[in-house]
Amino acid sequence: MASLSTKPIIDLAGVTKTFGSFQALKGINATIHESEFFSLLGPSGCGKTTLLRMIAGFETPTDGTIVIAGEDMAGVPANRRPTNMVFQSYAIFPHLCVAENVGYGLKTRKTPKAEIAREVEQALQMVDLGGLGSRAAHELSGGQRQRVALARALVMKPKVVLLDEPLSALDKQLRDQMQVELRQLQQRLGITFILVTHDQEEALTMSDRIAVMFDGRIAQLASPEELYRRPVDRRVASFIGVMNFLDARATGRMNGHLALDIPALGSIELSSAQVPEGLDLRNLETIGIRPEMLTILFEGSEQTEHVARGEVTGTAYYGDMTYYSVRLPGHAEDVTISMRNTAGRSIVPPGSEVPVGWGADSIVLFQ
Amino acid sequence: MKSALKGLSAKWLALYAVAYMVFLYAPVILLPMFAFNDATIISFPLTGFTTQWFDVLWQTESLHGAVRNSLVVGLSSAVLSTILGACAARAAARYRFPAKRGIMSFIMLPLVLPEIIVAVALLVLLMQLGMPLSLATVVLGHVLICTPFSIVILNSAFQGLDQSLEEASYDLGESRWGTFRRVVLPLVMPGVVSSLLITFTISLDEFIIAFFLTGTEVTLPVYIWSQLRFPGKLPSVMALGTILLALSVLLLILAEWFRRRAARKQGIEASATGGFA
Ligand SMILES: Nc1ncnc2c1ncn2[C@@H]1O[C@H](COP(=O)(O)OP(=O)(O)OP(=O)(O)O)[C@@H](O)[C@H]1O
Ligand SMILES: [Mg+2]
Numbered sequence: 317m318a319s320l321s322t323k324p325i326i327d328l329a330g331v332t333k334t335f336g337s338f339q340a341l342k343g344i345n346a347t348i349h350e351s352e353f354f355s356l357l358g359p360s361g362c363g364k365t366t367l368l369r370m371i372a373g374f375e376t377p378t379d380g381t382i383v384i385a386g387e388d389m390a391g392v393p394a395n396r397r398p399t400n401m402v403f404q405s406y407a408i409f410p411h412l413c414v415a416e417n418v419g420y421g422l423k424t425r426k427t428p429k430a431e432i433a434r435e436v437e438q439a440l441q442m443v444d445l446g447g448l449g450s451r452a453a454h455e456l457s458g459g460q461r462q463r464v465a466l467a468r469a470l471v472m473k474p475k476v477v478l479l480d481e482p483l484s485a486l487d488k489q490l491r492d493q494m495q496v497e498l499r500q501l502q503q504r505l506g507i508t509f510i511l512v513t514h515d516q517e518e519a520l521t522m523s524d525r526i527a528v529m530f531d532g533r534i535a536q537l538a539s540p541e542e543l544y545r546r547p548v549d550r551r552v553a554s555f556i557g558v559m560n561f562l563d564a565r566a567t568g569r570m571n572g573h574l575a576l577d578i579p580a581l582g583s584i585e586l587s588s589a590q591v592p593e594g595l596d597l598r599n600l601e602t603i604g605i606r607p608e609m610l611t612i613l614f615e616g617s618e619q620t621e622h623v624a625r626g627e628v629t630g631t632a633y634y635g636d637m638t639y640y641s642v643r644l645p646g647h648a649e650d651v652t653i654s655m656r657n658t659a660g661r662s663i664v665p666p667g668s669e670v671p672v673g674w675g676a677d678s679i680v681l682f683q
Numbered sequence: 684m685k686s687a688l689k690g691l692s693a694k695w696l697a698l699y700a701v702a703y704m705v706f707l708y709a710p711v712i713l714l715p716m717f718a719f720n721d722a723t724i725i726s727f728p729l730t731g732f733t734t735q736w737f738d739v740l741w742q743t744e745s746l747h748g749a750v751r752n753s754l755v756v757g758l759s760s761a762v763l764s765t766i767l768g769a770c771a772a773r774a775a776a777r778y779r780f781p782a783k784r785g786i787m788s789f790i791m792l793p794l795v796l797p798e799i800i801v802a803v804a805l806l807v808l809l810m811q812l813g814m815p816l817s818l819a820t821v822v823l824g825h826v827l828i829c830t831p832f833s834i835v836i837l838n839s840a841f842q843g844l845d846q847s848l849e850e851a852s853y854d855l856g857e858s859r860w861g862t863f864r865r866v867v868l869p870l871v872m873p874g875v876v877s878s879l880l881i882t883f884t885i886s887l888d889e890f891i892i893a894f895f896l897t898g899t900e901v902t903l904p905v906y907i908w909s910q911l912r913f914p915g916k917l918p919s920v921m922a923l924g925t926i927l928l929a930l931s932v933l934l935l936i937l938a939e940w941f942r943r944r945a946a947r948k949q950g951i952e953a954s955a956t957g958g959f960a
Contacts, residue, residue: 372854373853373854374850374853374854393853394850394853394854395853395854395855395856395857395858396856399854400854400855401850401851401854403847403850403851404847405845405847407845407847407848407850407851409848409851409852409866410848410870411869411870420852420855420857420865421855421856421857424855424856424857424858424861425856468851468855472855472856
């Protein structure tokens with residue numbers, strides 16, 4: 317991923333959209349790179365679709381500019397933009413067969429018939445639908461419709477493919493499979509994909525970078541790893557995976573270290589590399605720690621930097637993992653601890669007193 | 684006790700249904716019966732089978748003129764009201780505008796307005812404007828009463844049209860006109876045909892407005908009415924009525940078939956779009 321180009325393909329500057337008196341987007345700034353798999357992630361109603369539709373040209377921004385491939389898109393209609401969309405409903409033309417659907421856009425370009433046929437077949441093979449060109453639209457399964465919609469966009473050789481929750485209508489197994497295929501296809505073709513989703517797992521597994529949106533704003537734009545490890549605020553932290561929040565107080569700062577008092581875990585010192593820039597220590601009230609960064613120490617377990625004591629209040633068994641609810645002294649809410657199940661280790665029953673191990677480098681500070 | 688009552692009421696209901704059907708369809712059945720009856724007087728018992736009344740029709744010149752007029756009026760009214768209906772249905776399905784419901788129900792009003800009122804009102808208006816009465820004024824009147832029907836039929840066609848299909852077409856580089864031609868039109872086509880057939884049928888059968896608004900040239904229903912004064916021509920009028928009846932039923936069946944096909948094409952249950960015919 318380090319080899320990824322950082323040449324911008326889409327530039328969003330102060331993009332705002334108002335519907336009547338409702339502000340759906342409140343100033344979006346972002347740069348999307350060439351050959352990047354970029355995801356817009358956020359809860360329902362945060363404005364993801366609206367933003368995608370503005371890039372496609374179906375909505376006009378109330379304010380701000382959208383630049384695609386160096387050209388300002390103001391006044392450029394959808395049919396003259398170098399983008400193609402995969403609709404949430406797939407929007408397969410019901411009166412046309414698969415090949416006519418995929419070749420629809422080429423026909424508008426007055427491409428010769430033989431060439432259309434060749435490119436359509438090529439595109440269909442790309443999405444594993446080779447030889448199905450003569451199928452009628454209504455004879456397709458959900459997964460096949462999705463592939464036709466994708467082939468129809470890809471055959472246009474767009475600079476950017478826009479996908480609005482393309483997998484949400486598929487069942488879990490097919491969705492997992494399509495996630496992998498979609499990602500591989502994107503990497504092979506090197507076309508920029510912009511994916512809208514409200515599924516954090518989908519965004520994490522597929523994307524190069526993710527923009528997490530809340531209420532019409534981008535809360536954080538970062539790589540999946542960065543998002544998971546260093547969420548900028550509590551909202552992002554709880555939207556991406558599970559996060560334990562603990563009360564904390566900064567007690568001092570000296571020679572590059574930050575002294576923290578976490579009543580539930582104890583007092584520690586953090587290296588300044590862990591402290592986000594611009595953090596106002598006086599406002600520091602909460603820290604976060606992921607469930608897998610806390611461990612219940614068994615006999616013979618590896619030693620951890622710090623150890624606290626807690627009481628198991630509940631367990632949930634997931635086959636490969638067990639999730640424990642653990643009460644820590646001086647903390648009202650139980651924390652969640654995830655433990656990998658290994659051979660010969662039994663599940664700790666509720667009511668047991670257990671040592672809880674953790675490391676200072678897994679503490680997350682929020683702005 | 685309760686079930687006995689229920690059985691009784693069911694029986695009455697059945698009886699009522701049969702009586703209603705007889706009342707509704709007996710005259711319709713009488714029409715072809717006398718059209719093929721070998722007697723100049725319309726009365727039972729039937730005397731024998733003949734097709735001579737149909738031959739008479741074939742030789743009546745003035746009738747041919749009336750048929751031509753009816754076809755011209757019917758086709759013009761069908762095309763005009765379907766175009767107007769398509770615009771209205773499209774607007775209703777796609778755009779939001781102030782007082783939409785009010786405007787729509789206002790357009791639909793001729794559906795329930797007594798035709799005689801529409802006819803008299805139009806006549807007065809045309810007189811005031813100094814427009815001479817002709818087949819064109821009949822077309823005007825027919826468009827007025829046919830358009831609501833057209834809207835009802837086309838509404839289901841346009842409502843069922845997924846907007847993302849049009850967006851997908853723009854997105855793939857097609858123009859607005861191209862999108863209309865390649866996506867919208869094929870998908871609403873069965874509805875359009877259905878609307879053409881039904882409005883044509885309505886115009887073909889319509890009497891009051893045609894009677895009030897026509898000049899010297901008459902349409903078929905007006906012609907039939909004028910022939911009723913001559914008892915000798917009654918059997919041939921019956922024959923003509925039979926042809927009209929068969930034609931109307933055929934057109935309506937065709938129209939419904941097209942409407943259902945439209946619904947199926949768009950993948951919706953035909954019944955969900957509200958059957959019309
Ligand atoms: N045409 C419109 N007119 C009025 N309000 C709109 C319009 N389109 C979207 N909105 C509003 O803008 C907000 C953002 O909508 P949008 O569809 O972008 O959300 P989303 O993030 O895609 O949500 P979801 O995950 O549910 O699809 C919503 O509150 C929605 O009600
Ligand atoms: Mg959406």
